[in-house]
Amino acid sequence: MKHALLFCGVLACAGALAQTSGTGAIPAAAASEPVATTASGAQQFALSNGMQLVVQPDHRAPTAVQMLWVRVGSMDEVNGRTGLAHMLEHMMFKGSASLGPGEFSRRVARLGGRENAFTTRDYTGYFQQIPAGRLKDVMQLEADRFAHNQWPDEEFRKELEVVKEERRMRTDDQPRAALMEQLNAATFMASPYHHPVVGWMSDLHSMQPEDARAFYRQWYVPGNAALVVAGDVQPQQVLAWAEEIYGKLPSAALPERKPQTEPEQRGLRRVSLKAPAEQAYVALAFRIPGMQRLAQLQPEDKDALSLLVLSAVLSGYDGARLDRELTQGPQRVADSAAAHASIFGRGPATFMLTGVPASGQSPEDVEQALRASVARVAREGVSAQELARVKAQWAASTIYARDSLMGQAMDLGSNWVQGLPLDADDRLLALLQDVAPADVQAVARRYFGDDQLTVGTLLPQALPEGAKARAPAAGADDGVMR
Missing domain, CATH: 3.30.830.10 (Metalloenzyme, LuxS/M16 peptidase-like)
Structure with missing residues (x-):
């Protein structure tokens, strides 16, 4: 066992930002009642642009996890363009209007954190685990690439070869994984679960930079995403930062998701x-x-x-x-x-x-x-x-x-x-x-x-x-x- 910020100028000097903490004044405009709570103390808020925020306080250690979940995966792809959700996950590390390729990961490391991402049939997720005092810094970094992801065509072509090799190593050269890919394709006929998450190799061969950019514009919008923060944090402070950083991103309409119901199977x-x-x-x-x-x-x-x-x-x-x-x-x-x-x-x-x-x-x-x-x-x-x-x-x-x-x-x-x-x-x-x-x-x-x-x-x-x-x-x- 598997997902924008506002001020690009802020990101340009992110390394010079002072450390933040879980205390301090909370702007009145950011205060809001949660739309959902749990017995464990988790609270869910709706930001002004439709993005969701979930905060789980846990004060046992001075660390925090930020995860950005986007409700898009391989099941949102169409024939001839499989593998786009996973390819775009890779490209999210390749730059923004203010950061060059690989700079996102280097900045997270300098903040004392670790990060990665994953793609599944149903969703894409991005995460960072950092000292709690640097949470606002990584919120700015994540929001910047969510809203302003961009990269040269040549960077795309290089990364596409990485993804092809990933497919060869994890599927084509792994007999059980290759069998499961064929089993899924036979089990699901109408459902996009038919497609492998990594994509069919022929689709990877024909994939173009604009395919990934169009997929990004379609699905990476605030109303299709949720920010999850867990750790040594105060929910109202996180909400204030989230509204300041993520809440100002422009909202956009999502494409219509048409039902793709799997027909009844009538034989082995x-x-x-x-x-x-x-x-x-x-x-x-x-x-x-x-x-x-x-x-x-x-x-x-x-x-x-x-x-x-x-x-x-x-x-x-x-x-x-x-x-x-x-x-x-x-x-x-x-x-x-x-x-x-x-x-x-x-x-x-x-x-x-x-x-x-x-x-x-x-x-x-x-x-x-x-x-x-x-x-x-x-x-x-x-x-x-x-x-x-x-x-x-x-x-x-x-x-x-x-x-x-x-x-x-x-x-x-x-x-x-x-x-x-x-x-x-x-x-x-x-x-x-x-x-x-x-x-x-x-x-x-x-x-x-x-x-x-x-x-x-x-x-x-x-x-x-x-x-x-x-x-x-x-x-x-x-x-x-x-």
Whole structure:
């Protein structure tokens, strides 16, 4: 496991700015009541130009995280222009009206911070972790490139070659990643989830500088973005700075997002990939309902929750069902096996089962064993004790994630960008407590037939003489980090 400022002159002398702190007078014009709050103290504000601000105070250490989330990813691309969201993420580091290529990163480093960015199907994110006293400085830097990103054509062409090589290393030369790319393309026909986040190589070959500039003008507008700040900060002071720095950026209309609904699947699909590899690999993608609401649940929402619990029952902890049934004992079928339910997102949802055949076992053996594990749940159900363990581990992992400022900012930003309430994690935990064994058994019976299934199989070929097998890459094309 994956998103402008006002005064360019201010940026020109950013290095000379005095250190800022979380105290001081707050302009009255900036004071505002939050539009949403959480039990953890997070507050959401709407800036005057439509940009959203989320602030999570955490005073345990004198540091802060700023994240800028833009609700645009590979699902907003069109045929012939895939990879633009990710390419633009790279170009955001290549300059603005006041900063040259690479200067943004150098200035963040001089402020004592670290930074990076990521692109997924649903969104793009940019982040900096810095001493809390330098927060206003990085707000100015981030706002400048958000509003005034610009670069020479030659800089674009050089970076495009970097992205092509990234695709070669992470997808083309990684058999499992290449298989997952083909599996996604076969699973999704109308949905733009069909496209890889990094883009098809043919589209990268034909990509032009103006393609990225046009994409930037379309989607990088205040009403399509949220600023998330977590750390040793005062919400009203952050709001005042955000209004001063980000709130003055001109608003602009967003393009119309037309629905691209995936048609009903009416039969099993299969894809296979022959590639040099030491081991085969099997991935089963089942179409399932996604989670649309965290209040006033509809039947499909309850099913999505139950499928999430089923994935944890199968492989949510060491020694879970897939481990016990497929990878242990003298008759083991697989070296590894896993389940994952992707129920949140702007596009369609899937339930994935994956496995690596053990020595002497075939991909077909693993496929049958994976489906047999789900069929066993459908037939015999799960115990209350099993669900209690899953729920306890889920609660613990959610709480532990809050130890990290970056984890808090990631949760808040991803909730906003997917249209969920800020406290979606707490609401999800509460809802999971109501998932009963009968609910898990019911979804195991309902969603795992052939008609909603696409199977991908990696067929290993002999490695070239003298070549060493690469370490397997991540399975799904869910996101790309710079």
